[in-house]
Amino acid sequence: MKQKRIRLFSIVLLLALSGLSGRLMQLQLFQTESYSKHKINLLEESVAQRTQALVIDEGRGEFLDRNGEPLTYTEKNVLVLFPFLKQLDWPVDKVAEILHVPQETIRTKVEEAKGPIVFGGKEPLRLSEEQMKEINSLEIQGVFALTKKYKSDEVPASQLIGVTGENTDVFHERYPDKVKGANQKIGVSGLQESFDEWLVAEEEAKLIYHVDARGGPLFGVDVKYLAPANPFYPLNVKTTIDRRMQEALEEVADTYNIQKGGLLLLDIEKSEILASVSRPAMKSRDPFSGGAGNLMLKALIPGSVFKTVVAAAAMDEGLVDERRLFPCDEDIRGEAAEKPHGNINIKTSIAVSCNRTFADLAKELTEKDDHLLDEYAEKVGLIGDIAWKGNVFHYESFPQLQVSEGRIFASDGDRAEPKLVAQTGIGQQEVRVTPLGIANMMATIARGGEKFQVSAVSSVQYQNGTNMFSFPRQKVEGETITPFTAMKLQQYLRGVVNSPEGTAPYLQNAAYTIAGKTGTAQTGNYRGERVKANELYNKWFAGYFPFEDPKYALVAVNMDVTIGEGGIYPIFKDSVDAVYRLDHE
CATH class of the missing domain: 3.90.1310 (Penicillin-binding protein 2a (Domain 2))
Structure with a gap:
């Protein structure tokens, strides 16, 4: 009996010693650098305790x-x-x-x-x-x-x-x-x-x-x-960021106290982001308390900037030329327009931003093919794969940027509703596009219709400055607008600034000559009581410059401002002037 107890005790002791030895081997031999499910590096931790x-x-x-x-x-x-x-x-x-x-x-x-x-x-x-x-x-x-x-x-x-x-x-x-x-x-x-x-x-x-x-x-x-x-x-x-231009545009955003919105500047030839300013600003010590999101890559309501797409589609599809006139004394419902312009053609309609013209054209385009507006939004580089994406090492489709997916209609059912199509034609209803897409659209038009993916990174480098991998300029696959349509759009967008009836004469005094398009998008939100004076808008101006030899595409947006505040033209002009000064230093 005594021998049995001794044998049992010996077995238990042996098992305990074996378990302890196994534990020590686990800690000191097998999992020294990756212990437990938390992957703790025991070597580093032991060193940290005594250093x-x-x-x-x-x-x-x-x-x-x-x-x-x-x-x-x-x-x-x-x-x-x-x-x-x-x-x-x-x-x-x-x-x-x-x-x-x-x-x-x-x-x-x-x-x-x-x-x-x-x-x-x-x-x-x-x-x-x-x-x-x-x-x-x-x-x-x-x-x-x-x-x-x-x-x-x-x-x-x-x-x-x-x-x-x-x-x-x-x-x-x-x-x-x-x-x-x-x-x-x-x-x-x-x-x-x-x-x-x-x-x-x-x-x-x-x-x-x-x-x-x-x-x-x-x-x-x-x-x-x-x-x-x-x-x-x-x-x-x-x-691809130009630090001087980035800091200059951040100063403009702060000078005009942009609370929500920002600026995005592209190099047209290289299709690269030179500056990206998003407000509210990110707090360095607590980034996710507000301002961490990049609004330049988020899909927003564009308002009348979207009329550029409708004009491109209508011209390419042969629905309009400069001889056709539109009743711009009326709004999209056929009632008296708030700002009557008489019977005007497509060129003047872009200059004055006539809603009736683009509502009518949107309905005609959708009746012809209810996906034409989507297709032309892609053809001008507004939506689709507009940010750099390609094969990098073991990645078959590596994306540099995480960009919100734009849309023209929320559902196929909306395409069959003339009233909703009319609102879509003026950049309202469910149209959502990114500032990056809008800037890329302007760059595409300035290039005569050529589409390129936009990049934010030019290379990954070793410490000694040599390139490990470079990101080449890449064309966007798919159809484009015709060179003739692109040329006409260039003239029409210039008319927004320099024609007598244009919506942006303020920009005539900018240091560079500008072509572009205004947008004032209703958001459906109010600041306080739901009265007209408190209604909030996204105010846009997007364009390119200098007009004669395009180098830059720029988009500026001031979001959630009332109609009487947050003017976009001084913001855009001061940004262009800042770029001009840096170019001529």
Whole structure:
């Protein structure tokens, strides 16, 4: 009986030891870098418990403007001090003399330090190259003058670039074969999300030293510099953004206090985004509290800007020429128009933005083929695959931008209702298109009907500036409007600005000659009491310039404003003038 108990106890003990051994093997051999469902890196965590470190560069790739200048970070020459200095007798007087600050200020910062610090804190004292050389030549252990990378508080084109966040579960779901620390950042919106796979950090660059349980140096005062071993990584994304133009248009948006809306500027020849301004502005410290969404890529009510599509379709389909007259003393219901214009042709109808003309043409087009308006919206580059999409490495159809899908009708049933078709013809009812699409439409017309996908990124680059992959200009597949129709539209859009009856004579004084189209879209919303004076509109102007030799397409929209506020013409003119000044500096 006794032997039986001893044998049983031995078996239990053996099983317990086997389980403990298995657990130790799991922790120390098999899952050291990917423990549990949370993929915890035990090696990194153990090191973190016995070290203090100052991160110099978190290792994630960055975004550059079209000239290769950083958009998302700045580099500062700073002084780094380690807390073990308080235990040493070191030449603080020499450092203070180089920095031109009192010795006591430096001593106080070191005494207060619980870990390695940047002298000056959130507003670090910036060192000159000469000061850096002098400090480092002193060779004081625990005192370093170095260049540290800082995230920019204000990122140009912030909604286009997007934001990052920390989510270990999402990281491992996205990249199951990669083992990273718990604080690994991933892109959650904009280009940060689209290009996340190329931007994820390989390794941080940091200064590190080992500490005991009380925070004192464990192996003396030896500080190590750890940095990625591969000089080509992390990769950077070179955007098409022109930083100067971006900042100039952001200033215009703020000058006119655009609360909701924005501006989008395209390079017509290259079909690239030069500037993208979306308001409300994104808060850098709390981006998702409001303003994180990019309205330039969202489908909005365009109003009369859509008449450009109706005119293109009607001319291409042979329904109208300049001899045909429309009764523009009447509105789309056949009642007296609020602004009567008499019997006028298509050219003048675009200039004065006559609703009756385009309501009638929309009905005729739909009777001929109830999908013609959709087809011509694609032919002019307003809807469809307008943003860059193509084969990139293992992606068969990689999209640079996440653009809302535009629409002309909400349902097929609407196409059979003449009243709804009439409203559609003037850009109301269920028409929803993006500012990007509208700018692309203007660029397409300016090019004589040629359609190209719009890009926001020109290349992915190695750290040394050489290209890993370039994004070539790509034509949009499918039919286009005829060159003759494009030429006529160019003349008509110019008439909006320079003809006596045009809706935008204010723009005649712009630094560049402009062709374009006005839009005032009813939103169905009110500010307060539901009376006419409180009705809210989206105010648009979209066009291209200079008219004689088109270089830029620009769209401006001021959303949810009353009829008496938020004038769009000064916004558009000041934007054009800003581009002109930058072109001629």
